[in-house]
Amino acid sequence: MIQHHPNDELLLAAAAGTLGPGDAIVLAAHLEGCARCRANTRMFEGVGGAMLESIEPALMASDALTRTLAAIDGKTAPAAPVAAPAQPRPGLPPGVAWPRSMAHCAVSRWHWMGPGMRWSRVTVPHAPDANVFLLRIGAGKALANHTHTGLELTHVMCGSFHDGRARFGAGDFDAADGDVHHQPVLEAGGECICLASVQGRLVFDGTIARWVGALVGI
Numbered sequence: 001m002i003q004h005h006p007n008d009e010l011l012l013a014a015a016a017g018t019l020g021p022g023d024a025i026v027l028a029a030h031l032e033g034c035a036r037c038r039a040n041t042r043m044f045e046g047v048g049g050a051m052l053e054s055i056e057p058a059l060m061a062s063d064a065l066t067r068t069l070a071a072i073d074g075k076t077a078p079a080a081p082v083a084a085p086a087q088p089r090p091g092l093p094p095g096v097a098w099p100r101s102m103a104h105c106a107v108s109r110w111h112w113m114g115p116g117m118r119w120s121r122v123t124v125p126h127a128p129d130a131n132v133f134l135l136r137i138g139a140g141k142a143l144a145n146h147t148h149t150g151l152e153l154t155h156v157m158c159g160s161f162h163d164g165r166a167r168f169g170a171g172d173f174d175a176a177d178g179d180v181h182h183q184p185v186l187e188a189g190g191e192c193i194c195l196a197s198v199q200g201r202l203v204f205d206g207t208i209a210r211w212v213g214a215l216v217g218i
């Protein structure tokens with residue numbers, strides 16, 4: 001049962017195609033499991049289309065067509081579709097599937113980042129700067145208390161945690177910015193895997209946690 005959804009601002013950005021590539025993958029992972037947000041996104045897409053149809057046609061320059069055709073001719077051929085990553089993906093717990101939105105992403109092996117804590121780098125095609133990663137945390141473990149230098153979008157793939165603000169379970173979505181200072185604590189009953197996209201970096205409290213965060217580059 002999904003409890004936490006993206007706000008309308010994020011769904012509007014998704015509908016308008018203005019989300020960053022990493023954020024778009026995390027948001028789309030939520031949409032795959034959430035009929036309510038899919039319906040809202042479709043509504044926003046419809047509103048955008050209706051607005052386009054209702055705006056006054058503007059007079060174009062007489063050479064607009066010529067210039068457009070010249071621009072198309074001058075363009076290099078579109079890049080070939082990105083093939084599915086040849087690199088094998090790391091294992092997931094039984095019954096947990098990869099979001100379809102990650103189909104073209106490369107996913108590194110699980111790296112150790114602390115007792116019961118692993119992470120994996122998600123590489124987004126054509127967006128090498130996108131900071132997307134998976135966190136895999138064992139039942140009962142806690143991620144170090146941290147805040148963010150930018151917006152952090154999270155989709156819970158499996159398991160559940162409580163971060164002092166609310167409980168998040170499989171399918172839930174969270175958007176946390178620099179105003180949110182939280183420490184996700186895993187609940188008993190299974191490990192948790194989160195897909196996250198961060199603008200900026202996580203800022204951990206404590207020397208060791210900061211060191212680990214800097215080391216793994218999240």
Ligand SMILES: [Zn+2]
Nearest residue numbers: 005006034037
């Ligand atoms: Zn939703």
